[in-house]
Amino acid sequence: MIDARKFFIGGKWVDPINGTDRHVIDSATEDPIATISLGGSADADAAVAAAKSAFPSWSVSTREERLGLLEEILAIYRRRRSELADAVTNEMGAPTDLSNGLHTALGEIHIEAFIEVLKNFDFGHALRPDRRRDHILYEPIGVCALITPWNWPLNQMLLKVLPAMATGCTSVLKPSEEAPLSALIIAEIFDEAGVPAGVFNLVNGDGAGVGNCLTAHPDVDLVSFTGSTRAGVAITKNAADTVKRVSLELGGKGANIIFADAVENAVKAGARRCFNNSGQTCIAPTRMLVERSRYDQAVKEATEVAESLSVDLPQKSGAHIGPVVNASQFDRIQNYIDIGIQEGANLTAGGPGRPDGHNRGYFVKPTVFADCTTDMTIVKEEIFGPVLTMMPFDTEEDAIAFANDTPFGLANYIQTSDGVRANRVARALRSGMVEINNEVRAPGSPFGGYKQSGNGREGGTWGFEEFLEVKSVTGWFSDEV
Known part of the structure; x- marks a missing residue:
């Protein structure tokens, strides 16, 4: 010791x-x-x-x-x-x-x-x-x-x-x-x-x-x-x-807006980004908003990412995720997963309890909830764990409204091939940081948020x-x- x-x-x-x-x-x-x-x-x-x-x-x-x-x-x-x-x-x-x-x-x-x-x-x-x-x-x-x-x-x-x-x-x-x-x-x-x-x-x-x-x-x-x-x-x-x-x-509750013309791997990249560091990241894109024509396929892709992502000991080399930090964090995330199920969200991957093979340690299953609504607790509150919520949208205005419907304003994400639309949406989002098409901020960029x-x-x-x-x-x- x-x-x-x-x-x-x-x-x-x-x-x-x-x-x-x-x-x-x-x-x-x-x-x-x-x-x-x-x-x-x-x-x-x-x-x-x-x-x-x-x-x-x-x-x-x-x-x-x-x-x-x-x-x-x-x-x-x-x-x-x-x-x-x-x-x-x-x-x-x-x-x-x-x-x-x-x-x-x-x-x-x-x-x-x-x-x-x-x-x-x-x-x-x-x-x-x-x-x-x-x-x-x-x-x-x-x-x-x-x-x-x-x-x-x-x-x-x-x-x-x-x-x-x-x-x-x-x-x-x-x-x-x-x-x-x-x-x-x-x-x-x-x-x-x-x-x-x-x-x-x-x-x-x-x-x-x-x-x-x-x-x-x-x-x-x-x-x-x-x-x-x-x-x-x-x-x-x-x-x-x-x-x-x-x-x-x-805190943050980042929205990842995926338009129908986003690149092919946009959904999978967004899901992996959400689960990185066991979801313990304030700028994690935890709310995935997907244009309706692409939504069903997006749910399948995000679910595949969660189901294929292994959870294992942090001392092992590999692309797995490790445990969350402590017992209270584990209990907090489990409580949110239970609430999501109770409120009627569609659980497509993960869920309550530890992953198979782990009977001790604060391991959480990568979890996906589809068909969420803006009034759900798991959509409104910061979970700070490997939990992704998904919602469809019909118009650009709807996507912006859904993204801004939160007391938080740290980081948001946009996936589209339309540069004019990307810039327009970036201006409309009420957050201190906006990332377009997974282009990361350069060293020396300002980090911080709006609102709460x-x-x-x-x-x-x-x-x-x-x-x-x-x-x-x-x-x-x-x-x-």
Whole structure:
């Protein structure tokens, strides 16, 4: 069993002040694999104090100093990618090929992208050519509390920690207590890279403990949170008394609109995308809307994908899906499957219970519900598991209305060969991201949503701006910053 109780505060690995032991569970076996400590208010206070102490010097560090640090972090990250992949597989059940592939690749891509942003980011400029003594400065906001989820741990940590560091902020990271092992390796990488003491700090804990302390803390200037909409609402309320900035990346219920002229593999690709990472992805295309002339065939194709997709141990190589992260997530998904059946959706694949051959572990069958309606619970609420819902539509207007009929607005998808229609529908969809014909976003693209999917953006220049204050100066004497 791994002993991972220590926190990283002020450039040192330290024992908890008032910690409580908690096991990290292998979701495939239900056995404990590590012990962490859930910190308390004293631990959160110590981490914030270290970040606050480091801010005056780090906030005035040069672009070259920060670039050198990020480049060193990138080199060490590449060297330790296999360790990070093993941690992700063990802590949240991602199959090893997925962990060694997309999970760790995304982290490397983010580091590379933020290095490029930092090289060219304009931290100060004249208001306009005829008002050169009116100057606009972009300055680090201060101490940042970064609270990250378990489903894509590396992706979400690096989307927050790196722009905070690159813009001159200091931070306290609270990773998910479900998947903390990869975060500890990230802290080791930062330590080895020479991140100055207090610029980055890590405290493990749960939302009710360390999370609440950080979000309400008077010395925290910004909270960046990724997780459920319910938790995002609670964090916003908790932060309100100190009027700090709160950036939220929350839930989603992505619609995948498949027109009759979509490419032949559009349905199968959409179903596989829904089931990827065991469905534990906020941007998963979980609502498949198919033009009626193609709908019956689409149901057959999606069902075939679900029935052909194996579910197996995450430590095995292959294209299978692994377990979901924990018992409560398993129970939540099973409850939604039961509700779908009770509400009259047509179950064409999967269903309740574990897949054959798995009598323990949090394994869920890839599940397809056809002939759904917009008033069904499984269509309205985020399930966060390998469950696809399908509906037919008759007109473009119907498809847009169905897609927008949700409190969420994170990512939507369009499949069509008609470029004019694709662009028109993309403009009409109320979401922060739209993907046409499975063309993935480029590194440095903004990530975030509308409505109850959150506010703010991560990635690229938009990710930098989240961590910066805007200062207007009149009477500026020089064009140099």
